[in-house]
Amino acid sequence: MALKVLVVVEAREGESLKKSSREALGLARRLAGEGEVIAVLAAARAGEVPGRLAAFGADRVLVAENARFANYSPGGFAAAAAAAAKAANPALILVGGTALGKDLTPRISARLGVPAATDIIGVELEGDKIFALRPAFGGKVQMKVSFKAAPPVLCLRSNVFDSLPENSGRSAKVESLALSLEEKDLALKITGAEKISGERPDVAESNIVVSGGRGMRDAASFKLLEQLAGALGAGIGASRAAVDSGWRPHGDQVGQTGKFVSPTLYVACGISGAVQHLAGMISSKVIVAINKDPDAPIFKVANYGLVGDVFEVVPAIVEELKKHS
Amino acid sequence: MNIYVCVKQVPDTEARIQIAEDGKSIETGEINFILNPFDEFAVEEALRTQEKLGGEVTVVSLGNENAAAAIRTAMAMGADKGLLLRTAEPADDPLLVARALAREIGGSGVDVVFFGKQAVGNEHGQVGILVAELLGIPGISEVSGLELSAESAKGKREIEGGSEFFECPLPAMFTTQKGLNEPRYPSLKGRMAAKKKPLEEKAVTLGESQLVVEKLNYPPQRERGRVIGQGAAAAGELVRLLREEAKVI
Structure with missing residues (x-):
C-alpha cells in the first residue's frame, strides 16, 4: 500500500505547530503506508516549522513564504494549497478542523474542482478507494x-485522530513553492486578531472540556469552573442556556x-x-x-x-485533584 | 444594494432522525422542517443591511417544493422576493449546489451575499465559501461582527479562543452565526404579506455527485449511564475513577 497524501498545515508566526495539524500528519502517515506524506505550509517565515513537520510525520515540505502571510490570508493560503496539490499530485488532501482549516477546505475544493467533506471522524481505504465517516x-x-474525483479534501474533526510521537530524528525534504497571487486572492485581508478566552485552551481543541449550563445560575459562578478547568488543564464550554443568558x-x-467537540x-x-x-459532545470518550x-x-x-449541587461538588473535586497532584 | 441571502429548509433540531430503507437517506415523513437556525442570522443581517443602505433582498433556496417554505419564512421576516432553484436530484454534493447557486447569483449584479455558516442536517459548512470562490469575490466565514458601507466591508470572524478582523471590498459573501445579531421573529402581518411576495421558480440540474453518500448508520451506542454517588462526598471516588479506571486525568 502506497498512497501520496498532502497535509495542509497551520502554524502561525511565533506559535507552535497546531495540534490539529499534528493529528492530520499522524493520520496521513498511517494512510500513506510506503507512500509519501507532503506538508504544505503558508507562512511569513517558515523558521523551525519544517523540522517540526518532519518530526511529526512529513517526508516532504512545500513552503510558500510571503510577507502577507503573517496573518491568515484566505485567498493566499488557498492558492498555496492548490499549487501544492498541482505540484505533488496527491491521492488525498487532509486539513485540520480549526477555524482556518474549515474556511480553507471549500476553497481548495473549488479551486481544484474536487469534492470535499468536513468534520471527518474516520477514514478507511479499500484498495485505492477512499471512504470517510462524518456525523x-x-x-x-x-x-x-466516497469520492468520484481525486484528490478529495478531508477536513478532520479535532481530537479524533492520534498524532505520532515527536521524532526529532526524522527529516524531510524542504522545497519552496512559487506562488503567483492574483489580485482577487488578496482582496480579503485579515488585519489582526484578539484573544478572548485568555489562557484556557479552546473548547474544540482541548483534550479535556469543563462545561457549564443553566445550573451555574450566573456568569460569576463560572469562576468555579475556571478553577476546575485550571486543575485539569481543560478548556471551558457552555450550554446554549448559559450562552443565551450572556454568561459565556x-x-x-x-x-x-455551537461547536462539536470530541x-x-x-x-x-x-x-x-x-x-x-x-449532539455537540456525545462523541466525547468519557463523560x-x-x-x-x-x-x-x-x-x-x-x-x-454525580447527583449533587455543582456549588458543593465542584470545589470538592478541585480539592481532591490538588491533594494528589 | 442588491442583497442575496441563501437559505435551506432543515429538520427541526429536536427531530428524531430515522434512516430510510435505502440506507442512504433519512425518513422525512414525520419530521418537522424549519428554516436552518444559522440562516436566521443571515436573513436578519440582510434585512439590517437593507435598512441601512437601501436596496432589495432576494432569498434563494435550492431543493424540492419543501424548500419554498424556507423562502416564505425569510420573506415573512421581511425579504422582498424569493427564488426557488428547483431540483429533484439529491443535493448531497456541496460543490454542485454551489455551482448552481453561483450560476444564478453571478449574473445578477449582486453586492452582498449572506449564508448561514452551515446547515444543521448535512452539516457540510461549505456552500457559502464555495459560492464566493466560484464567483471570485471575497468570502468570509463565521462572521460575528460586520460593518458594511456601499463599497466595502469590515468586521470580525471567530477563531479558536477569539476573533480575527477583516476588511474587503464589495461584492462579498459572508457566512453568519450566533453572536452577529438577534434575528427577528416573523410577525403575523409579515406572514400574511409573505404570501403575496413574488416567488420565482427555476428548474436546475445539478449533475452527478462527486461526493457519494454510501451509507448512513446510527452511531455506536454509549454505555448506559452510571451514577457513582451523591454530593460532595463522592468527589474523591470520582477523581479515583477518572485516574484509575478511565485513566483520563
Whole structure:
C-alpha cells in the first residue's frame, strides 16, 4: 500500500505547530503506508516549522513564504494549497478542523474542482478507494461517503485522530513553492486578531472540556469552573442556556448550534442534557455529569454521574485533584 | 444594494432522525422542517443591511417544493422576493449546489451575499465559501461582527479562543452565526404579506455527485449511564475513577 497524501498545515508566526495539524500528519502517515506524506505550509517565515513537520510525520515540505502571510490570508493560503496539490499530485488532501482549516477546505475544493467533506471522524481505504465517516443530523447518524474525483479534501474533526510521537530524528525534504497571487486572492485581508478566552485552551481543541449550563445560575459562578478547568488543564464550554443568558461568549457554546467537540473527558456541570447539547459532545470518550436533578437526561450518557449541587461538588473535586497532584 | 441571502429548509433540531430503507437517506415523513437556525442570522443581517443602505433582498433556496417554505419564512421576516432553484436530484454534493447557486447569483449584479455558516442536517459548512470562490469575490466565514458601507466591508470572524478582523471590498459573501445579531421573529402581518411576495421558480440540474453518500448508520451506542454517588462526598471516588479506571486525568 502506497498512497501520496498532502497535509495542509497551520502554524502561525511565533506559535507552535497546531495540534490539529499534528493529528492530520499522524493520520496521513498511517494512510500513506510506503507512500509519501507532503506538508504544505503558508507562512511569513517558515523558521523551525519544517523540522517540526518532519518530526511529526512529513517526508516532504512545500513552503510558500510571503510577507502577507503573517496573518491568515484566505485567498493566499488557498492558492498555496492548490499549487501544492498541482505540484505533488496527491491521492488525498487532509486539513485540520480549526477555524482556518474549515474556511480553507471549500476553497481548495473549488479551486481544484474536487469534492470535499468536513468534520471527518474516520477514514478507511479499500484498495485505492477512499471512504470517510462524518456525523450528520447533529450526530444522530453517521454518514459514510466516497469520492468520484481525486484528490478529495478531508477536513478532520479535532481530537479524533492520534498524532505520532515527536521524532526529532526524522527529516524531510524542504522545497519552496512559487506562488503567483492574483489580485482577487488578496482582496480579503485579515488585519489582526484578539484573544478572548485568555489562557484556557479552546473548547474544540482541548483534550479535556469543563462545561457549564443553566445550573451555574450566573456568569460569576463560572469562576468555579475556571478553577476546575485550571486543575485539569481543560478548556471551558457552555450550554446554549448559559450562552443565551450572556454568561459565556458564543464561541464557547457546545451543541448543535455551537461547536462539536470530541475530548477525552467532558465534564458537564449543571447541564440537563437537551438533545441539541448532546449532539455537540456525545462523541466525547468519557463523560462526567454533575447535576442536582437525578432525572436529568445527561445522566443517561454519563460514564460517571454525580447527583449533587455543582456549588458543593465542584470545589470538592478541585480539592481532591490538588491533594494528589 | 442588491442583497442575496441563501437559505435551506432543515429538520427541526429536536427531530428524531430515522434512516430510510435505502440506507442512504433519512425518513422525512414525520419530521418537522424549519428554516436552518444559522440562516436566521443571515436573513436578519440582510434585512439590517437593507435598512441601512437601501436596496432589495432576494432569498434563494435550492431543493424540492419543501424548500419554498424556507423562502416564505425569510420573506415573512421581511425579504422582498424569493427564488426557488428547483431540483429533484439529491443535493448531497456541496460543490454542485454551489455551482448552481453561483450560476444564478453571478449574473445578477449582486453586492452582498449572506449564508448561514452551515446547515444543521448535512452539516457540510461549505456552500457559502464555495459560492464566493466560484464567483471570485471575497468570502468570509463565521462572521460575528460586520460593518458594511456601499463599497466595502469590515468586521470580525471567530477563531479558536477569539476573533480575527477583516476588511474587503464589495461584492462579498459572508457566512453568519450566533453572536452577529438577534434575528427577528416573523410577525403575523409579515406572514400574511409573505404570501403575496413574488416567488420565482427555476428548474436546475445539478449533475452527478462527486461526493457519494454510501451509507448512513446510527452511531455506536454509549454505555448506559452510571451514577457513582451523591454530593460532595463522592468527589474523591470520582477523581479515583477518572485516574484509575478511565485513566483520563
